[in-house]
Amino acid sequence: xxxxxxxxxxxxxxxxxxxxxxxxxxxxxxxxxxxxxxxxxxxxxxxxxxxxxxxxxxxxxxxxxxxxxxxxxxxxxxxxxxxxxxxxxxxxxxxxxxxxxxxxxxxxxxxxxxxxxxxxxxxxxxxxxxxxxxxxxxxxxxxxxxx
Numbered sequence: 001x002x003x004x005x006x007x008x009x010x011x012x013x014x015x016x017x018x019x020x021x022x023x024x025x026x027x028x029x030x031x032x033x034x035x036x037x038x039x040x041x042x043x044x045x046x047x048x049x050x051x052x053x054x055x056x057x058x059x060x061x062x063x064x065x066x067x068x069x070x071x072x073x074x075x076x077x078x079x080x081x082x083x084x085x086x087x088x089x090x091x092x093x094x095x096x097x098x099x100x101x102x103x104x105x106x107x108x109x110x111x112x113x114x115x116x117x118x119x120x121x122x123x124x125x126x127x128x129x130x131x132x133x134x135x136x137x138x139x140x141x142x143x144x145x146x147x
Contacts, residue, residue, distance in 0.1 A: 027070035033103050037116040047109035051102045084127035096128045101138040
């Protein structure tokens with residue numbers, strides 16, 4: 001399953017992803033952001049689980065399963081540029097904007113704006129086709145909500 005999804009994500013012209021594949025790809029991007037500083041900690045895992053549960057109305061069991069698959073996909077996924085390009089081409093803008101907001105939730109999960117996480121998110125948002133203004137507004141919404 002992961003190999004097939006990776007092939008579709010990295011195809012020269014990716015087609016829109018089916019819902020389950022898009023959900024997995026976006027979950028893997030959350031994991032990639034959380035791992036970007038070299039520390040993949042409980043608070044970030046808990047935040048990923050909360051984001052996935054809320055976004056997709058999943059039970060704790062379903063969330064754990066999805067996150068496990070996302071962790072495997074993220075570990076096997078190509079560089080972030082090709083990975084995000086594929087998501088950009090396969091996922092509508094409004095959903096990508098919500099993903100950027102979710103990514104900020106992960107970056108701010110431990111109460112700190114870690115330099116590595118912040119830097120990768122500032123690179124990833126434009127790769128997803130989300131401009132700096134919208135990304136900053138997403139960050140401010142997350143900060144206003146308490147991270």
